[in-house]
Amino acid sequence: AFWKDNIDKCNDPARLPSGLTLDQCLDSMRIKTSTAFFLSIEFQTTGNLVRGFYVAALDRPLTNNMPAFVEFERDTQAMQRDVVVGQANWQQNLNNNRDAFMKDFVMRTEFVGLYPTSDTPVQYVDKLYLHAGITPTTSERASAIAEFGAAMTAADAEARGLALLDLTQSDGFQSREMNRSFVQME
Known part of the structure; x- marks a missing residue:
């Protein structure tokens, strides 16, 4: 309204x-x-985050890695479920929705085909940044790898999602994608 x-x-x-x-x-x-x-917070933390995951990680050259409309709507609506900024528990609902989306996204067949769960955390993170066309700072790369703790493989869905979130929230990705995102979302 x-x-x-x-x-x-x-x-x-x-x-x-x-x-x-x-x-x-x-x-x-x-x-x-x-x-x-x-x-707005509503869009930046839902629809734009969804867009960022697709653009950074998937291989869809005909659409600039953008999600199809149905995918975008489905994923954005899932992120927005029970979230009304300013109402009680909105931040917790948003965090829960974001965590569920990230875990689901990184375990989808298309994603796992590009980033197998058998990769080491280092391989996984390096593949993400390479595909996104972003050179991470030493600290960004270390932070993304650290999401996996002492794990030998990149099989943990939560860690996979957090590492991808780290990439999409990096200064390099944000500065490159801000104008593109604005134009595409218009």
Whole structure:
């Protein structure tokens, strides 16, 4: 309702910004609302995170590694389940949803085909960064590998998801993907 109201106010003469026609108001508010939504906690921690996982890790050259619409909707809705920013337990619900999504994503057939669970943690992390086209800092690489603790293989779904999250939250990935993501999500 909040996002829709930003645009709907143009249709209410009492709330129409002075000096703007209805068409000017609609154009302006659509741009401002879409930008605000893109930068919002709701989108950055759900839909944009989903997009980042696909773009960083999967091999889909015909779509720039973007998820299909059905995949994006399914995964984003799962991330948003029971999350209303500002309401009780929203952060815990978001964390639970994110953790469930990450564990599921890194164990999907397409993902495991590219990053076998039999790889060592070092192989897994290096493959992720290589595929994403990002050169990690020494500390980013060490942090992603450390998600596996003393494990000899990269079979732990939670660690796999956290290492991928580390990559998608890295400065290099974020700076490269911010504009791309904004354009693709428009």
